[in-house]
Amino acid sequence: MNNIGAWFPEEILNTVEKEFVEKPIFDSAVPDVDKFIAYTLFELRKLNPEKLGTAIFILHPERPILEEQYVMSSSKLFNSGRISFNNIVSFVNLTFTRGNYYETDLSDPDKEFELIINKHKMGSLPTILLDKVDDKYSIRIYPEGLSSDKEAIFKLEKEILELEAIHDAVENLYRSSLITPTANESANLKLWADPAKFYPYKNIEKSIQGRLHSYFSANFGCNFLVLPEITTAGGRLDLLLISKSSEGGRQINHALLELKALRSFSSSGGTNYQNNTQLEWIDKGMRQALEYKNAHNPYHSILCCFDMSNKNKTDDFWFGKTKDFSAEHNIHQWRWRIYSSAENKRKSEIKIS
Amino acid sequence: MTNHPLHSTLKMQSRAIMILEAACKAGINPLPAEVFHNIAYFSNLLAPVYGSKIMDGKVLRLKEGPYYPDLQNQLDWLVLCGLVSISNLKYLYLEEIKNWRLFANYAINREKTTKIVYQLNQWKDESLNLEFIKKITLALTELSNSEITNSNKFDATYADKSTDFGNVIDYGEWVEGNPSLNAIKLMEKHFSGYQISDDAKLNFYVRHLYHQIQKGRTSDE
Numbered sequence: 012m013n014n015i016g017a018w019f020p021e022e023i024l025n026t027v028e029k030e031f032v033e034k035p036i037f038d039s040a041v042p043d044v045d046k047f048i049a050y051t052l053f054e055l056r057k058l059n060p061e062k063l064g065t066a067i068f069i070l071h072p073e074r075p076i077l078e079e080q081y082v083m084s085s086s087k088l089f090n091s092g093r094i095s096f097n098n099i100v101s102f103v104n105l106t107f108t109r110g111n112y113y114e115t116d117l118s119d120p121d122k123e124f125e126l127i128i129n130k131h132k133m134g135s136l137p138t139i140l141l142d143k144v145d146d147k148y149s150i151r152i153y154p155e156g157l158s159s160d161k162e163a164i165f166k167l168e169k170e171i172l173e174l175e176a177i178h179d180a181v182e183n184l185y186r187s188s189l190i191t192p193t194a195n196e197s198a199n200l201k202l203w204a205d206p207a208k209f210y211p212y213k214n215i216e217k218s219i220q221g222r223l224h225s226y227f228s229a230n231f232g233c234n235f236l237v238l239p240e241i242t243t244a245g246g247r248l249d250l251l252l253i254s255k256s257s258e259g260g261r262q263i264n265h266a267l268l269e270l271k272a273l274r275s276f277s278s279s280g281g282t283n284y285q286n287n288t289q290l291e292w293i294d295k296g297m298r299q300a301l302e303y304k305n306a307h308n309p310y311h312s313i314l315c316c317f318d319m320s321n322k323n324k325t326d327d328f329w330f331g332k333t334k335d336f337s338a339e340h341n342i343h344q345w346r347w348r349i350y351s352s353a354e355n356k357r358k359s360e361i362k363i364s
Numbered sequence: 365m366t367n368h369p370l371h372s373t374l375k376m377q378s379r380a381i382m383i384l385e386a387a388c389k390a391g392i393n394p395l396p397a398e399v400f401h402n403i404a405y406f407s408n409l410l411a412p413v414y415g416s417k418i419m420d421g422k423v424l425r426l427k428e429g430p431y432y433p434d435l436q437n438q439l440d441w442l443v444l445c446g447l448v449s450i451s452n453l454k455y456l457y458l459e460e461i462k463n464w465r466l467f468a469n470y471a472i473n474r475e476k477t478t479k480i481v482y483q484l485n486q487w488k489d490e491s492l493n494l495e496f497i498k499k500i501t502l503a504l505t506e507l508s509n510s511e512i513t514n515s516n517k518f519d520a521t522y523a524d525k526s527t528d529f530g531n532v533i534d535y536g537e538w539v540e541g542n543p544s545l546n547a548i549k550l551m552e553k554h555f556s557g558y559q560i561s562d563d564a565k566l567n568f569y570v571r572h573l574y575h576q577i578q579k580g581r582t583s584d585e
Contacts, residue, residue: 013550016524016543018572020550026572027551036568038561072391087508108505109391237559251558306557 031236032255032262035228040221042199044070044137044154047105049228051139052150052165054090054107056232063141063148063167064097065117069127070137072104074111077131081113096141100127124157134158141167169232172254172265174311178345180226181315185347188222189317191356198222202319204278206351209321213278216248216270219317223268227252233265238303247271247296251307266311269300272349273329275321289320290332293344297333300342313343323348323359376438378484379419382494383407384448384472385481386501394451394469398429398513400439403504405430407497409521409535409544410569414496414562417489421536425527427460429516439470447476460529499563503570511577518576520544544569 015023030036034053037046047070055063074085086094089103089110098117103110117123120140128134135156142149148167155161170176188198195202200218204210212218220235227233231254238249252266273289276282296314304312316329330337330344337344350356383403387395395403411418423430442448453468484490504512516522520543527533535542548565560568 013541013546014524014526014543015547015550016520016526017518017522018520018543018547018576022575023547023550023572024554026575027554027568030568030571031555034571036561036564038563072389073393104389104391104502104505106502106505237561239557239559 028262029260032234032253032260035224035234037224037228038221040217041225042221043105045222045225045229047103047107047137048139048152048154049225050105050107051103052167052229053232055096055141055150056167056169057090058092058096060148060167062092062095062097064095064143065120066096066098066141067100067117067120067123067127068107068110068139068141069100069102069133070105071102071133072109073102075102075131075133077113081115083111083113085111097143128157165229170230172227172231172233172252174266174313174343176231177252177266177268177311177313180223180230181345181347184219184222184226185349189219189347189349191350191353193353202349203351205280208276208280209274209319209351210276210280211272211274211278211319215272215317215319219270219272220248220250223250223270247292247299249299249303251303251309264307264309266313267300267303267307267309269296269314270317271296271314272317273320273346275319286324290329293329294333297336297340297342297344301336301340304340304342311343312341313345316344316346318346318348319351321351373438375419376435377442378480378490379404379407379493380435380439380442381447381472381477381480382484382490382497383501384470385477385494386498388472388474389498390502390505392501392505392509394449394471396452396469396509396513397436397467399509400470401431401436402429402512402515403497403501404432404435405516405522406500406504407493409519409542410500410548410566411493411496412536412545413548413565413569414492414499416493416496418536419493421538422532422534423522425522425529425531425533427529428458429513430522431465436466440466443470447473447480449473499566500570503567506570506574507577511574515573515577518573518580520547547572 035049051068074083087109090107099112099114100123101110101112115123120142135158138153138157140151142151150165150167152163152165153159153161188194188200189202192203192206201212202215204212224235233252233254236251236253238251248270250268250270251264252268254263254265256263271292275284300312300314326346329346333344383400384395387393392399405423408418408420420432439448443450449471451469455464455466457464484494507515521533521535524543548569551565551568552560
């Protein structure tokens, strides 16, 4: 074995096995603001609720220069559980490991929001409000800052991950970020190289994986494991949605997700994929899902198709040939139509009605 | 974005700015000199994880931990230029090296360095280096400042007793690979059924370092 210096192999492997299901580890496909949300929720959930009240967390790793009346404290052990997150406004780093804060009365958070926007001039920074009302907690997220209307509400407790919740997670992402180029733009997500020609952007599955990862981490405390890539034209991504069991900390394999974009063209437009080829991708995806299902034994197995093809087709068209396979092996087939323009979406909706 | 080879002095100045910039973004500001040199060490040691070139593939093994005199000189020069501010300055005599050493806290002067950082980002290699240094520095914030300062005592490579104190550890100057990279390869091998991202490898490394520090502390007590 190669020299590993002062470390011991068993200890390294213990750490990795433990850490796989502990604190989230994201890659570059996850936007910074999503990482900030997921890490903050992870750390807050770890803390004793007695240490939690109403508090504001602003993504601002540097110590801000504020007026003298704000007495700033800093902590190199921000997530150690020593600090009571009650009636404080904190300026934290991406991973919630370092922060500066001042104490203030947050019985009316709107008043502090006004100050943050107008006095501190920090209305555009990603902000999280941990709100305690009548002994109940809620977490309000302002990904574009308090000056923006964008808001998402999370529970402090992790949600239970059922099949329906997985569907809802993808559906939420679809509605907010994937459905049209306008939605892509507002989510800072690039799905189309040329929407007018139905040319998709490259590595779409990877971008979708990044957004789903942070969502599952924030809501359910789950991590993704990426399974070995099987080369298919246009790409496919196989993921295992995992978390830690409350008993013994062992790994729970909640779900196998196969993400597949159904493309009519390659990103350069050089290759045109016919329906037969696309249907073959679905067939291969289902067979691969079965292989991974048998290997990892997840509670749920799902093929998630993101339909970017140039013609509107029904679920029956896409999944008709694999319907029996799906039922026999209990592998769900879900599809979301990604429109190349708002106009295409409208036309499609008119046809449906 | 272009490729632009930098002169070695300029390279060290830009490395010092990158570390201070990364520390600022990670929330370690000001940055104590001891933490600065440990970040410099890990930025060299783990650069190959991201396919980056190692700036300095060797370091003197000292009980005090890694220290790069040339990099320190360039940092001091940046202080003189007004690009970096200094506080809590003190000189301490170190018996191990039988010499005096400067200890201080450093903070980047953002007003003056914004354009420099912008320019570094225009050069492909330097931009990749800065991105990597930001990642390793942020990962290291899982440790407190004093833990980062002491982390070398528990690190796979620096704590490896096969090199005595006072001798040079070569982790990339003349030899291929190093114990730390081998440890990361072991992690990868164990999880060969999954694709482990470079970010994950880096974070697993730092988290194992954290566990080693905790364990070391317990056994010392």
